[in-house]
Amino acid sequence: MRSWSIALVALAVAAMASGHAASAAGRDAPPAGNAAPPRNQAAAPSRVPSPAELEAIKAKAKAAAKARESQKAAPEAKPSKAKANAATTSAAAPKATVDATTPAAAPAAAPDRAAVSSHAIALPQGQGKVEGLGESFSVQASTGIATFAVPIPVPPARGAVDPAFSLHYKTSGGAGLAGIGWDMGVPFIARETNKGVPRYDDRPGIFHPEQDRFVFGGGQALVPICVIVVDNCAEVTTGERFPSWADGWQYFRSAVEGGYQRFFWAPNGRTWRVQEQSGNTWELGEPLEDLPDTSAIEADPEHPTHIYKWNVARQYDPEGGTQGQAKPTPRNAVRYRYFHKDGAAYLQDVYYTNPATAVDTGDLASYGVHVHFAYEVRPDATTSFRTGYRVRMDQRITRVDVTTKPFDAGGGNAVPMPRVVLRRVHLTYDPAYHQSYLLGVQAEGREPVPATEGADGLLPPTSGERLPAMRLTYTHVGPAAIDGFEPFDTQERPIVGAPALPFSDPNVTLMDVDQDGLPDMVHADPSRYRALGIPSFGWF
Known part of the structure; x- marks a missing residue:
């Protein structure tokens, strides 16, 4: 209790001192429009309060503290609905300010939307909307296998x-x-x-x-x-x-x-x-x-x-x-x-x-x-x-009706x-390779007079409008060059006098040399190996 009183007295003394200083500054301050007083002008001396004044200050401080405590304990008053709506409206709606330099008929400046960015382009909706095939690509993180x-x-x-x-x-x-x-x-x-x-x-x-x-x-x-x-x-x-x-x-x-x-x-x-x-x-x-x-x-x-x-x-x-x-x-x-x-x-x-x-x-x-x-x-x-x-698998999909x-x-x-036909999807393959590489996927729409199914459930040939085809390309890896050897030649050449090699020959190996999906017979004879960078083997 004593420490609280001492702190309160110190606070009161400081308040009195600041009040007297403020009043002195008010008396010494020059009127508006006059020059400031010189720097060497002495400030008004401060007066020490009397014991009676200190007791009055203590009483006022205690009353103020009790008022603050009672204000904290009282429930917070809720604003009325009308005032809340008015506050919300005033906070949400921008306030109009009057600018004396701008004519009344001039339009207001557009708000700054530099911070607003669009992450997706909205395509047109309705019957004429733009649609893709909805293809998707992903990679399996654990194996590195890519899927599409x-x-x-x-x-x-x-x-x-x-x-x-x-x-x-x-x-x-x-x-x-x-x-x-x-x-x-x-x-x-x-x-x-x-x-x-x-x-x-x-x-x-x-x-x-x-x-x-x-x-x-x-x-x-x-x-x-x-x-x-x-x-x-x-x-x-x-x-x-x-x-x-x-x-x-x-x-x-x-x-x-x-x-x-x-x-x-x-x-x-x-x-x-x-x-x-x-x-x-x-x-x-x-x-x-x-x-x-x-x-x-x-x-x-x-x-x-x-x-x-x-x-x-x-x-x-x-x-x-x-x-x-x-x-x-x-x-x-x-x-x-x-x-x-x-x-x-x-x-x-x-x-x-x-x-x-x-x-x-x-x-x-x-x-x-x-x-x-x-x-x-x-x-x-x-x-x-x-x-x-x-x-034996010898069929591939060429069309979906x-x-x-x-x-x-x-x-x-x-x-x-x-x-009647709704759409047809055509699949094309790369004719440059022996293996079947899917080259394109293209959707065809119906004609003005749509074709109808026959008794066998099949459609006749159609010539409806087609969307642009989705094209696919593949990376083909060729034979690598080896130092000391001639470049690999993928052209087949008959070898005159080639012996009839049985599969039981330990020097005969079946492997896909030209990567055409078919096994090739490879014969290697170490005893006939010659230097000069030309290995002694042939494939038939």
Whole structure:
């Protein structure tokens, strides 16, 4: 308490001194417009307050302190709504100031927007809006593999199903359906061949160690969990529930979880069901419907039970009570059809948006949207026996046709009418190389009188307007020059008197010398090596 009084007295003394000094300065200050006093003019002396004055100062200081404390303890008064709105309006709206030098009719200066920058250009909207193909490029940071996707524009489907088709490029990819590195992103499940030829030792409803391993989409390994028995999986303790139709099916999950999909393999080994979080279901292989189709199955022609690959056959959403049925009749379905050649299956037709009045129709001509893939023979055909039987891939995509037709007011198809072309996407390849290098992707629109599908579901030749093609180029690496050797000559020359070299000769090696995708026979004989920078080998 004593320290507080001493501080208060000191504060009062300082205030009195400053007050007297201020009053003295006020008395000595010259009037406005006069000159300042000389620097050597002495300041007025300060007076020491008397004890009575100090007591009065203390009383005033205590009263001021109590007033401040009571003001802090009182609740803060809220301004009225009108005052708040007025304050907000006055703060948000710029205040107009009067400038005597500016005429009243002169326009106000524009606000400075130098700090505002646009990060994207807004394209025109509406029917005439500018659209690209929506291609996207990305790089996998962990592997350095570059990927590029070119979507094929198709109409949206009814319901939650969303069929999407894209050309996917990967720098590590091989010969795909659209050339080197290019393939279609269509779901499939295949047997793993990294560790050898599949055994095809499938036992219905039983998992055993000798069973083949499976991959989804070409690289996503599947892990077997259990065989479901009466809605129960002994290896699952998390309370996970299973559909009633899954009794006796093998249950799989992804080795590296990402999409949280569930995979079920039928006891007969001909069908896979894939369930997504959204409730959509994929059927791969033989679809579970009253109108079965086996075109999505790739199997050994001599042993039809040896199924190597299950391609997607049907896709549907939960509409129509499809989750608990062994043979569902979905309201919104997408059907995929394939053609076979030399042991390989090629996606040819996709149908979706079926009539609402005939959800389980087998009449593919009644569907609202049809996507057709056209192929041509490729010069860089490949042959493989990694499946255990011969598979020759000699087809490549050359065109994608999209056709549509409307329904009547009730969603049915009371007046049968053919589908008409919506757009066509053309793929061209570089003719300068033996390998198939995708050179361009170009979209073609419909003509004033759109072409109609024939009875076979195909379109006649059209000449609609085309958008500028997207052009692709590739970096080709030639043979490097080696000191002491002549430059490599890629021209084939016959060697007169060349011996008939069997493959059993230890000096014979098969390798792709000219990088044309075909093996070349290389013969190297160390005993015949000559100096002068000319090696003793030849390729035939």
